[in-house]
Amino acid sequence: MPRVAERQADLTSRSREPNGNPEFGPWLAQASILVVDDEPGMRNFLVRTLGPRCKRLETAADTEEAAAKLDENHFDVLILDNLMPGKNGVEWLAEQRAVGFFADAILITAYADLETAIQALRAGAADFVLKPFRSNQILNAVARCLDRVRLQRENYVLRYELRASSDDRLSDRLIGESQAIQSVRETIARVAPLPTSVLITGQSGTGKEVAARMLHSLSDRSDKPFVPVNCAAIPPEMIESELFGHVKGAFTGAQAARDGLFQHAQGGTLFLDEIGELPLPMQSKLLRVLEDKRVRPVGAEREIPVDLRLLFATNADLNLQVERERFRADLFFRINVMQIHLPPLKDRGDDVQELAALLMIRLSQQLGMPPLPMDERAQTMLARYDWPGNVRELRNVIERSLILGRFPDQFGTESPTQTKNGGSLAEVERRHILSVLREVGGNREEAARQLGISRKTIDRKCAAWNA
Numbered sequence: 001m002p003r004v005a006e007r008q009a010d011l012t013s014r015s016r017e018p019n020g021n022p023e024f025g026p027w028l029a030q031a032s033i034l035v036v037d038d039e040p041g042m043r044n045f046l047v048r049t050l051g052p053r054c055k056r057l058e059t060a061a062d063t064e065e066a067a068a069k070l071d072e073n074h075f076d077v078l079i080l081d082n083l084m085p086g087k088n089g090v091e092w093l094a095e096q097r098a099v100g101f102f103a104d105a106i107l108i109t110a111y112a113d114l115e116t117a118i119q120a121l122r123a124g125a126a127d128f129v130l131k132p133f134r135s136n137q138i139l140n141a142v143a144r145c146l147d148r149v150r151l152q153r154e155n156y157v158l159r160y161e162l163r164a165s166s167d168d169r170l171s172d173r174l175i176g177e178s179q180a181i182q183s184v185r186e187t188i189a190r191v192a193p194l195p196t197s198v199l200i201t202g203q204s205g206t207g208k209e210v211a212a213r214m215l216h217s218l219s220d221r222s223d224k225p226f227v228p229v230n231c232a233a234i235p236p237e238m239i240e241s242e243l244f245g246h247v248k249g250a251f252t253g254a255q256a257a258r259d260g261l262f263q264h265a266q267g268g269t270l271f272l273d274e275i276g277e278l279p280l281p282m283q284s285k286l287l288r289v290l291e292d293k294r295v296r297p298v299g300a301e302r303e304i305p306v307d308l309r310l311l312f313a314t315n316a317d318l319n320l321q322v323e324r325e326r327f328r329a330d331l332f333f334r335i336n337v338m339q340i341h342l343p344p345l346k347d348r349g350d351d352v353q354e355l356a357a358l359l360m361i362r363l364s365q366q367l368g369m370p371p372l373p374m375d376e377r378a379q380t381m382l383a384r385y386d387w388p389g390n391v392r393e394l395r396n397v398i399e400r401s402l403i404l405g406r407f408p409d410q411f412g413t414e415s416p417t418q419t420k421n422g423g424s425l426a427e428v429e430r431r432h433i434l435s436v437l438r439e440v441g442g443n444r445e446e447a448a449r450q451l452g453i454s455r456k457t458i459d460r461k462c463a464a465w466n467a
Helices: 003-014 022-029 040-053 063-072 089-098 114-123 135-164 179-191 208-217 239-244 280-292 318-323 329-335 351-367 376-384 390-404 425-439 444-451 455-465
Strands: 032-036 056-060 077-081 104-109 127-130 198-201 226-230 269-273 309-314 338-341
Touching: 022 040, 022 135, 032 040, 032 063, 040 056, 040 135, 056 063, 063 089, 077 089, 077 135, 089 104, 089 114, 104 135, 114 127, 127 135, 179 208, 179 338, 198 208, 208 226, 208 269, 208 309, 239 280, 280 329, 318 329, 351 376, 351 390, 390 425, 425 444, 425 455, 444 455
Parallel strands: 032 056, 032 077, 077 104, 104 127, 198 309, 198 338, 226 269, 269 309
Antiparallel strands: none
């Protein structure tokens, strides 16, 4: 047995339970790890150390076997020996990075020097562990990788959600006791535990994302990421990179490799909202992902296995879109396994009053203003109006009323664009938006977030008002 293996065996026999960070246990329990080392003793040591603590652990005796396993499965962490027959670990890792392998890699070696460490970092290694090592050293190295990946995914998804803005979402459950909404909740409870793809339909502002979050929270993936994507909000030329990721140099401006939203949703749920707005070329690529459970980052040679649940939503008539050849029929049949329809607010009876009361409390807290009393007159107006903009419109009406200090005089009894005294609600909207802009110091991104509209909408309206 080589001297390094002897020292490692000695450390193994005297190794105790790791006394490092106690918080990494839950992350390890969900991790998938690939060990690549030509020494059977080292592979056995890592299997005994990591196998009982992680979800899946596989080993490879050489880089050829490792490459085959990377093609078949997703791994969160790669533990790679540097000195092996043929190609060394640093060279092989650099090649894998070039063809689209993004997972964190830990390089292990018995012969470390500054030059090797620099080469390893340049090749994309996240950590460097010198042989022989104790079990707590490799466990803590794996834990650091998992924690870094978790934070990267959480931060990326958070930034994406803030950019997409979901201010119209009241909560992670559908509010109301109407028969229509109770029926939806019952269907969600029945479908959520199943791996089936779901298409959520309904008018804009009816709460399709809330329904998707409920499906996720009631599923066996609830402890994994929920990643919402508004397909209509991503420029067509960027949507493939946003969804699938890209390798360094894949296009102008791609200065570093980046995971896509499919990778960030690994193990969890990816919610593709406004799926009817997906460009036709991307529809064919999405169909292939649904069938193969693999994505190919832009510019990559390797496809990445993905394990997630896909939920879809649209306010369009996809049957009509198929007839007009704006949506692929095969993709429609593939995603329309189970359909859940969200009723419009006008069909939900007294739910309007319950939603209005909840919005009044939350928006008054956000704006730092006292809530308006929901007197009989206000409740009558709420009940009579048809709410073409659904819950989103209700939210905007409540916020506008709070800022003005009163409900509109003729709300719901005349044209929704004209008040009793002839004043246009367009003018009320202008004053409201400009007021919010003043409150946030002219920051249009923040104003858009508070108003529940896009930055482009504010830019367009301000240009029209010369503001």
